[in-house]
Amino acid sequence: MKTHLKIGIGKLELKNPLMTASGTSGYGDELGNYFDVAALGAVVSKSLTLKPKIGNEPPRVTEVACGMLNSIGLANIGVERFISEKLPKLRKSGATIIANIAAKRAEDYLSLAEMLSDEEDVQGLEINLSCPNVKEGGIEFGSDPKMLGTITRLVRNVFPKTLLVKLTPNVTRISELARAAEGEGADAVTVANTYVGMAIDIYKRAPKIHTVTGGLSGPAIKPLTMAKVYEVTKSVDIPIVASGGIFTWQDVIEYLIAGASAVELGTVLFAKPNVPEELLSGIESYVSSSKLEHISDLIGSLNTGVEKVSAH
Amino acid sequence: MPTNQFLEYASVIKTLEVAPHTFLTEFSSPKISAAVKPGQFVMLSFPGSLDPLLPRAFSVCEVKGDGVVLFYVAVGKGTRLLSKLRNGEEVILNGPLGRGFPELARGEKVWLAVGGSGAAVLPIVITSAIDSGAFPEAFYGARTMKQLMHFDNIQIEFATDDGSAGFHGTVVELLKLKMKKDRPDKIFACGPSPMLASVQREFGEKVRTYISVETPMACGMGLCQGCPVRKKDGTGYYLACKDGPVFDTNEIEVATGAI
Ligand SMILES: Cc1cc2nc3c(=O)[nH]c(=O)nc-3n(C[C@H](O)[C@H](O)[C@H](O)COP(=O)(O)OP(=O)(O)OC[C@H]3O[C@@H](n4cnc5c(N)ncnc54)[C@H](O)[C@@H]3O)c2cc1C
Numbered sequence: 001m002k003t004h005l006k007i008g009i010g011k012l013e014l015k016n017p018l019m020t021a022s023g024t025s026g027y028g029d030e031l032g033n034y035f036d037v038a039a040l041g042a043v044v045s046k047s048l049t050l051k052p053k054i055g056n057e058p059p060r061v062t063e064v065a066c067g068m069l070n071s072i073g074l075a076n077i078g079v080e081r082f083i084s085e086k087l088p089k090l091r092k093s094g095a096t097i098i099a100n101i102a103a104k105r106a107e108d109y110l111s112l113a114e115m116l117s118d119e120e121d122v123q124g125l126e127i128n129l130s131c132p133n134v135k136e137g138g139i140e141f142g143s144d145p146k147m148l149g150t151i152t153r154l155v156r157n158v159f160p161k162t163l164l165v166k167l168t169p170n171v172t173r174i175s176e177l178a179r180a181a182e183g184e185g186a187d188a189v190t191v192a193n194t195y196v197g198m199a200i201d202i203y204k205r206a207p208k209i210h211t212v213t214g215g216l217s218g219p220a221i222k223p224l225t226m227a228k229v230y231e232v233t234k235s236v237d238i239p240i241v242a243s244g245g246i247f248t249w250q251d252v253i254e255y256l257i258a259g260a261s262a263v264e265l266g267t268v269l270f271a272k273p274n275v276p277e278e279l280l281s282g283i284e285s286y287v288s289s290s291k292l293e294h295i296s297d298l299i300g301s302l303n304t305g306v307e308k309v310s311a312h
Numbered sequence: 313m314p315t316n317q318f319l320e321y322a323s324v325i326k327t328l329e330v331a332p333h334t335f336l337t338e339f340s341s342p343k344i345s346a347a348v349k350p351g352q353f354v355m356l357s358f359p360g361s362l363d364p365l366l367p368r369a370f371s372v373c374e375v376k377g378d379g380v381v382l383f384y385v386a387v388g389k390g391t392r393l394l395s396k397l398r399n400g401e402e403v404i405l406n407g408p409l410g411r412g413f414p415e416l417a418r419g420e421k422v423w424l425a426v427g428g429s430g431a432a433v434l435p436i437v438i439t440s441a442i443d444s445g446a447f448p449e450a451f452y453g454a455r456t457m458k459q460l461m462h463f464d465n466i467q468i469e470f471a472t473d474d475g476s477a478g479f480h481g482t483v484v485e486l487l488k489l490k491m492k493k494d495r496p497d498k499i500f501a502c503g504p505s506p507m508l509a510s511v512q513r514e515f516g517e518k519v520r521t522y523i524s525v526e527t528p529m530a531c532g533m534g535l536c537q538g539c540p541v542r543k544k545d546g547t548g549y550y551l552a553c554k555d556g557p558v559f560d561t562n563e564i565e566v567a568t569g570a571i
Pocket residue numbers: 063353364368369370371372383384385386387388389390391392429430432433525526527528529557571
């Protein structure tokens with residue numbers, strides 16, 4: 001194994017900084033048709049809820065320039081079937097497994113964390129806070145630092161393994177959310193989920209996805225999320241996992257320089273499910289040709305020193 | 313690694329415009345061509361392209377030696393780009409994907425009804441039905457003669473809305489007429505949603521009927537949950553890409569709010 005690509009996130013040591021993003025890699029089993037998922041730093045599951053969810057009405061996805069909108073509605077098989085059907089398969093594949101959880105009530109986050117904490121194969125949890133909180137008038141859990149802090153604390157108390165909190169970018173100051181997560185004991189923050197977006201069919205004068213608005217992902221959001229990662233590096237000390245528009249190995253390096261310790265691959269998997277192999281070899285050549293001892297030397301190595309600009 | 317799904321860089325062998333905005337493109341694709349079954353599809357993407365970004369779904373139309381042929385209508389960015397590729401240029405093909413039409417037994421009588429880009433499945437379904445000793449008949453409907461095309465060595469009964477070729481009326485009306493005198497063991501259909509809905513309504517209760525549905529798809533392989541098809545029993549959704557695209561009409565509710 002290449003030791004110079006290893007990255008520590010909380011108690012986890014990842015083989016390399018490449019993870020899959022929740023909701024874009026199923027439960028990890030389909031990807032195994034295309035490459036060895038054990039070669040990834042980690043596989044992150046689809047968001048799991050306490051009960052199975054059938055998800056939103058179609059259409060759920062549409063393409064926009066250099067990106068896509070989705071409104072899946074967290075369709076998933078539920079935590080129990082994940083544990084009984086999917087975990088054994090994932091274990092066999094040798095993957096490092098992070099379970100992503102979502103809920104509409106604080107106590108459900110707690111139950112989910114308790115159930116998954118008992119599972120030896122689950123090495124980490126990522127909390128998705130994009131659901132509306134039914135008790136607080138439907139405000140997204142993740143958009144309020146207080147609610148985010150409460151959930152993080154509840155989960156932290158029962159889940160001793162590596163804990164990531166996934167932040168929403170749809171706020172004015174994402175660093176406040178990151179600070180709240182760090183303050184309640186999160187091991188890392190994932191920056192970030194999708195951006196609220198919208199597209200209209202002008203002939204039908206109808207929204208292109210059923211829920212009218214949806215989450216924007218893909219290369220279109222990379223510069224936006226890059227700025228969020230950079231903002232968060234300045235306010236917390238815990239590692240940052242970047243998620244947003246990564247399509248090439250250069251994108252991965254860019255996020256590391258901005259301050260991320262690892263990255264998640266999302267939309268890119270749809271066209272090229274084996275892309276992690278290609279990215280890994282690109283990253284390796286970059287690291288060796290840049291004469292770096294370890295990939296972590298890149299993290300936060302951004303040089304912002306303003307160069308002298310000659311006056312024209 | 314378990315695998316009969318492949319990701320192949322496939323180069324264009326040739327493209328023909330066979331009707332207005334309608335094309336046949338043959339790709340060299342040794343692995344997919346060897347594995348594909350009638351009704352299965354591929355996801356096609358353009359290497360390095362960020363716009364179009366996502367792969368596009370196409371039913372495999374025909375297998376030719378080491379190659380697969382796709383039949384498509386240029387309706388948007390991706391299909392227009394595809395039709396303009398030069399011979400030798402490469403795309404990425406992911407497949408074969410999904411559940412195709414059921415295998416046919418020797419002597420079984422099957423009627424295949426197609427319309428629009430659904431005609432893509434005509435050659436592969438008919439050829440493989442003949443190979444397995446079944447008795448297939450093909451029916452192909454369009455608005456007018458200009459939109460229809462012939463496939464080499466395949467006998468087809470045509471139907472046009474304006475009567476310019478074959479039966480004057482829809483392909484479903486044509487089948488209804490035939491049903492007065494004859495009855496197949498199975499009906500297969502592929503075409504626009506309104507046509508599929510009417511196939512389901514007219515024949516679903518009388519004959520084992522299978523339809524191939526089209527929904528928007530982002531991945532085609534079960535990663536994204538983007539392609540739901542409503543279950544008939546109201547308990548939720550199937551995924552068009554993994555559970556389908558071919559369904560028994562008793563399994564699903566066909567969305568008629570067509571795209
Ligand atoms: C399983 C499956 C098999 C298919 N097989 C064929 C085939 O053999 N031949 C063929 O010509 N087409 C086929 N299609 C439809 C084909 O995938 C779309 O026409 C294609 O994605 C359009 O891409 P575009 O970039 O040209 O159009 P876009 O610019 O993306 O869209 C143009 C128009 O097509 C509509 N559209 C987009 N995606 C789909 C879709 N997946 N299904 C229906 N309408 C869509 C859009 O709403 C829009 O109105 C199939 C679709 C599926 C799901």
